[in-house]
Amino acid sequence: MTISSKSCRRAVFLSLAALAAASSAHANVSDDVIRIGVLTDMQGPYSDIGGKGSVTAAKMAIADFGGMVLGKKIEIVVGDHQNKTDVGVTTLLKWFDNDKVDAIFELNNSALHIAAARIATQKNKILINTGAAAASITGENCSLMSVHYTYDTYALANSTTKAMAQQGAKNFYILAVDYALGAALTKDITEASKQSGGTIVGTTRHPLNASDFSSFLLQAQSAKADVIALANAGGDTINTIKAAKQFQVTDKQKLMASILYINDVHTLGLETAQGMFASTAFYWDLNDETRAWSRRFFNEHKKMPAQPHAGIYSAVLTYLKAIKVAGTDESSAVMASMRKERINDMFAKNAYIREDGRMVHDMYLVKVKSPAESKYAWDYYKVVATIPGDKAFRPLAESACPLVKK
Numbered sequence: 001m002t003i004s005s006k007s008c009r010r011a012v013f014l015s016l017a018a019l020a021a022a023s024s025a026h027a028n029v030s031d032d033v034i035r036i037g038v039l040t041d042m043q044g045p046y047s048d049i050g051g052k053g054s055v056t057a058a059k060m061a062i063a064d065f066g067g068m069v070l071g072k073k074i075e076i077v078v079g080d081h082q083n084k085t086d087v088g089v090t091t092l093l094k095w096f097d098n099d100k101v102d103a104i105f106e107l108n109n110s111a112l113h114i115a116a117a118r119i120a121t122q123k124n125k126i127l128i129n130t131g132a133a134a135a136s137i138t139g140e141n142c143s144l145m146s147v148h149y150t151y152d153t154y155a156l157a158n159s160t161t162k163a164m165a166q167q168g169a170k171n172f173y174i175l176a177v178d179y180a181l182g183a184a185l186t187k188d189i190t191e192a193s194k195q196s197g198g199t200i201v202g203t204t205r206h207p208l209n210a211s212d213f214s215s216f217l218l219q220a221q222s223a224k225a226d227v228i229a230l231a232n233a234g235g236d237t238i239n240t241i242k243a244a245k246q247f248q249v250t251d252k253q254k255l256m257a258s259i260l261y262i263n264d265v266h267t268l269g270l271e272t273a274q275g276m277f278a279s280t281a282f283y284w285d286l287n288d289e290t291r292a293w294s295r296r297f298f299n300e301h302k303k304m305p306a307q308p309h310a311g312i313y314s315a316v317l318t319y320l321k322a323i324k325v326a327g328t329d330e331s332s333a334v335m336a337s338m339r340k341e342r343i344n345d346m347f348a349k350n351a352y353i354r355e356d357g358r359m360v361h362d363m364y365l366v367k368v369k370s371p372a373e374s375k376y377a378w379d380y381y382k383v384v385a386t387i388p389g390d391k392a393f394r395p396l397a398e399s400a401c402p403l404v405k406k
Contacts, residue, residue, distance in 0.1 A: 050306075125145060150307055161188075176230075322335075
């Protein structure tokens with residue numbers, strides 16, 4: 001039975017408040033410093049959409065907040081999880097146990113987050129995931145101490161799949177990366193295609209950071225589907241699209257990227273990427289506020305921000321504001337404060353953190369421009385539609401999160 005949204009919100013808030021009260025002896029700021037950890041992919045397939053750019057964005061947020069909260073200095077530590085769960089968990093444990101890190105951000109690997117969330121709950125520490133995408137993070141793997149901030153596979157795959165169906169696509173073939181992200185995207189693409197009257201005619205899985213996509217694409221071609229749906233991200237998406245162009249796949253079949261970042265389009269070039277639909281949580285050229293922040297980011301990083309870069313900036317600000325409101329860095333009190341306050345910044349307007357840990361905000365359906373349509377540097381997207389947050393993300397009534405179902 002699903003309990004009401006109002007009852008869920010009250011139950012979660014009271015649970016967090018009780019935990020905070022139990023920890024009142026630790027009020028104010030532990031260790032006289034706020035330590036933020038950015039655990040990201042610094043050299044692998046997701047480094048361009050996370051990595052140094054996410055560190056830059058987190059530092060911008062700290063600087064914009066004033067470098068201090070409750071009169072205490074804010075410090076940042078950085079780690080490379082190498083897309084290996086054991087490496088990420090080892091780093092996380094060291095940060096929590098030895099380095100006294102208060103909250104960890106980014107975690108742009110879904111499998112790592114699932115392992116990390118259990119540890120964070122045990123140690124009463126906060127995880128704010130701004131990079132990984134699996135919707136299960138706020139589903140069956142939800143946690144009282146975790147927030148899924150920027151996007152998820154449901155929001156990314158659902159809108160794009162339905163947009164393709166509206167253009168007449170009936171049959172989909174899924175090419176997925178073989179780990180948690182690919183499984184989540186496959187599930188959400190399948191659901192969206194069925195809701196649109198479509199059919200999945202086949203699925204092929206490839207290893208993370210694959211070097212050759214020719215055999216996978218040949219299998220997809222032979223299925224003769226209307227659309228080859230890519231259930232991967234970062235470098236894997238780029239290399240799949242390049243190979244598809246080389247094998248002239250797009251001459252006969254449409255290619256759909258479930259997760260497409262502006263960095264991917266920049267690397268591919270408009271000649272190759274033009275016409276593709278995607279869903280995004282952020283676009284630098286959306287309005288005056290996003291442009292002003294993105295140009296600041298560009299001055300620091302020499303590239304326009306990807307979705308996770310904007311997400312981590314907003315998430316760090318949200319976390320620091322919550323500490324200020326709570327009057328302490330004690331994790332349960334900060335989480336209660338974050339869930340209570342609305343989020344309004346350059347990334348999101350009137351957004352909020354739901355009972356299952358999902359940060360609900362608007363998403364955007366975009367179409368990649370042709371070279372002729374692009375008028376200036378990084379002018380890559382045409383915004384086709386704004387998808388309200390309550391429509392973009394999986395309805396709470398359908399959630400598998402134990403925090404909202406019993």
